[in-house]
Amino acid sequence: MVRAAGVLETGPQAVSVWVELPKLPEFPLRHGQTARVTLVTADGASTLSLPRTAVVHEGTQSFVFVELQDGTFERRTVTTGREDDRRVEVAHGLNPGERVVVRGAPELQTAYASVR
Secondary structure (H helix, E strand, C coil): CEEECCCCCCCCCCCCEEECCCCCCCCCCCCCCCCCCCCCCCCCCCCCEEEHHHCEEECCEEEEEEECCCCCEEEEEEEEEEECCCEEEEEECCCCCCCECCCCHHHHHHHHHHHC
16 A cells, blocks of 8 residues: 655655555665655556666667677667666667677677777
8 A cells, every 4th residue: 555645845856655565674664764666557568678787878879789699799779768777678679589788788888899
């Protein structure tokens, strides 16, 4: 069950809420503690998404490193969509089932920049 205040506070779009959790968390909660939450308001169509760590940026472009059949990696331009604090939607540039680097992508980006 969640109860919320009816008005946003001044500042960075904060709202007070009460949340009842199904079990106690492993860390202590404090009165007035802030939290970042993601609210799902409806089920949408399934989308392709990756951990934020898989997507690297250069200027205004976004890239991922896709593993090829010979074990090498290809840097591929992708168009991103919605994102939250953990995942990024990939709208174009990647097919379901392709293997993507999710850890170490910034290091591959640095290596890519040094050899081109």
